[in-house]
Amino acid sequence: MDTNIIIVFAIIIVAIFFFIWGKIRSDIVALSVVVMLITTGILTPAEGLSGFSNSVVIMMIALFIVGGGIFQTGLAKMISTRILKLAGNSELRLFILVMLVTGSIGGLISNTGTVAVMLPIVMSMASEAKTSARRYLMPMAFASSLGLLTLISTPPNLIINDALMSGGFESLSFFSFLPIGLITLSLGIMILWPLSKLLVSGKDREKASSSKGKSLNQLVSEYQLADNLYRVSIGENSPFIGKSLQELNITSKYNVSILEIRRVQSRKRFHKPVDMKLAGPASTFQENDLLYVFGNINDIMTFVEDNNLTLVDTQETEMGRNALSVSKAGGMEFSKIGIAEVVLMSSSKLINKRVKESNFRQLYNVNILGLRRKNDYIIQDVKDVKLHSGDLLLVQGKWKDIEKLTEETSDWVVAGQPMENAMKVPRNHKAPVAALIMVLMVVAMVLNIFPTVVCALMAAILMILLGCFRNVEAAYKSINWESTFLFAGMFSLGVAMEKTGASSYMADGIVSGLKEFGPTAVLAGIYIATSILTFFISNTATAVLFAPIAFQAAISIEANPYPFLFSVAIAASMCFASPFSTPPNALVMSSGRYRFIDYIKVGLPLQVIIGIVMIFILPVLFPF
Missing domain, CATH: 3.30.70.1450 (Regulator of K+ conductance, C-terminal domain)
Structure with missing residues (x-):
């Protein structure tokens, strides 16, 4: 075995160890992989950093902004409220609805785009239902891949279709994947409902970090x-x-x-x-x-x-x-005007002055609505109250004026994170705009008017320009950089495996060793090898690598290539035991506060069961 291949496998083992250990953030581990591949000479700096210019990574960033716009305008809450009405008080019914809706949409457009649209909706839905979002987000991401209903569901579908046509075989129809998609989605619902309990059991991290301020x-x-x-x-x-x-x-x-x-x-x-x-x-x-x-x-x-x-x-x-x-x-609307608490410092020049003498309204364009002194709240005749050191003043004003108060550090300190509260207030009047942008993006993706990444970028830009966010900074804050850097960093590992021949070494070894055991064994070997390789490189890259291998393997044993190529597309799309194997898995990682081990606990059993079923179902649907 070549030295470079050994180095690549060693880096993979080290990365997996740290992902499972979970003590170091996943994006830092991914960036460390990039550094190791460059410093060992496996990749050039340009090759190592190529993931950051990859179209999938750019699309992920754009889709985070689209999802943020859907959430910020309150559209997510409106949609989730309607779904909740259908679900009633049943968590199982809600779970099934989330899976069916996501799987159905994922069958028509990019599964990455599907998750970007559904992520804020599911988050809002879980909040409304007062249940854990962790139980729904990972299954929702998996459902987007399980819904292999059409030819355009995922790139691997198109890749195997191209391989068949290049080999002189008939092209797949738009709904060739429909029977498979119905089976995988049904299996996914049945398997993930009990498995999803593992995501919320024990010391649930749903508590999250303590609030930085009062709501x-x-x-x-x-x-x-x-x-x-x-x-x-x-x-x-x-x-x-x-x-x-x-x-x-x-x-x-x-x-x-x-x-x-x-x-x-x-x-x-x-x-x-x-x-x-x-x-x-x-x-x-x-x-x-x-x-x-x-x-x-x-x-x-x-x-x-x-x-x-x-x-x-x-x-x-x-x-x-x-x-x-x-x-x-309490009758107050907070889209433009907000409230916050201000703590008076002992050195403040306002000490011993009455509220009406503070000139807060004239100088800072904010009103003082009330005052808290130790455990007492003063809300009547506030204008005549003398201010003391340590008093908390409840001020009201435009969000931008409240933000300016943070600059006056000598007299007071603004408590909590008022601007974070501002960002949480939905821009409801822009919900129809966000809905229109979302629909246009989906239609453009379905009709393939522009490349998927361009559709996502156009939608993101429109969300910003048409006021679905309070400002551009709010749009950038909606991007989950941990997931983005994780996916971009791990892309370099795929480049290294292809460059050194590590991926071909794995593929050829598995397939050549199984030919003598018949077509079912070869199909199983191709499925397993594709599934394993998708842990480390993108599902698209895996499908590109294995499609010709599967085709040639079928021809060499004089078998029908269709079940072998279908196994490549399914195995490449159904990799659930890793957060970086597919963009949907990475998109929900931070929002659900999942660790690498969570994907193994829930995704691996699902992946194994679907793999076993597919190995026996494919020859029935497409005989050898």
Whole structure:
């Protein structure tokens, strides 16, 4: 055996050890593989780093952005809510629905694209159902590969079709894989339901890391905003019309605070139907404006009666009772305006000043809604409270203004991660845009209008340009870099195996040794060899390597090549015991907080059972 082949196999063994050990992040292990292959002279730097320019890696990045847009616009939640209605309270029914929907979509478009679309939907669905997403994400990724329903389901299908046509045999039809896909998907559902329990048993990592800050709902609850926030509509004869907030001096007169002004401006489908502004000294009022007023109910009623205002039903939205719900907490909508806690430092120049003397609204364009001192919450007459060191102020303002508060480190510290809270607030009015982009991407992939990677890139760019994200930075944050670097790094191992002849060495050895035992043994050998090799190189590369070997093996024993080539496509697509064997497996790794050993525990039994079934089923469907 050549020295370079030995080195490659040694690197594979070391990498597998560290993946199973799990103490070092998988992307670091993959990058270490790149370094070892280059430093040992197996690959040139250009070859070692070629994975980072690979079209599959670029497509993964684009699809992470597409998935982020689906999640950020609330489209994932809308779809998941409808699926949940079908599932009812049954986890089994929910599991079957996820598998069937993913498998069906995966039969028509790229399985990588399918997982990118389904990932945010399943995450949202698990959250709504108050169940563990870990139980659904890995099976969902597997379902995208199990649904081999059509010729275009995965690249290996097209590769074996090309090998058959090149050998002078009849081309496969669009639904040639349908019987196989129905069998594999059915087997997958039956096998994965009990196996998926292994993903949530014991000390489940579902708890994740502790929260870095309070959620928006927690803040609303703690400061009792829902109990003290009222909506008031301006009537046609109100003295408010045409006047500014500063002129009216409302806080001093009535001891209430106007926080937001909302004005219906458009009913166009893809635009914000309501103009929402933070109330400031220069804010002016118009007839039918809706004011969000904070204060005691008695003060609110006096305020309403004196100024020809109307207290609005708290259950009715600006666009009517049946309007699409927005992300609210206690009647507050957080897409543009948010809340956060600010801790006063002992050195702050605000110490011993009253809240109304702090000039927070004038200087920083934020309101102080309440105050927490030790275990006491002060939400009434806040303007007259003297500030002490260590006080927590609940401030409200535009997210960009809250972010600016983090720059003032000498007087206070902004608690938690307010901008992370901002990113979690869905842009619901953009959900139709995200849905349209998703549908167009799927149609373009199905009709093969452009290469798959181009379809994904176009969809990602449209998600950003058409406002499905708050900003470009939010789009970049939706990319899972651990999975991306894992896949790109391990791609170099495939290059090394092909360059050194390690992959051919494995393939030829297995096939040549089994010819004398008949066609079933050869088919089993091809299936097993393809399956093993897909652990280390991409399924596409494996199919390219084994398709001609399988074809020649069939011809040499005078057998029908169809079952042998089908075994290559199935084995290459059904590699579940490794996170880097296929892009779908890698896509869900971080979101599900899976380790390498999780794929072995759940994926390996599935892979073995399907392999055994296929070795006996293929000769029945396609006789030797």
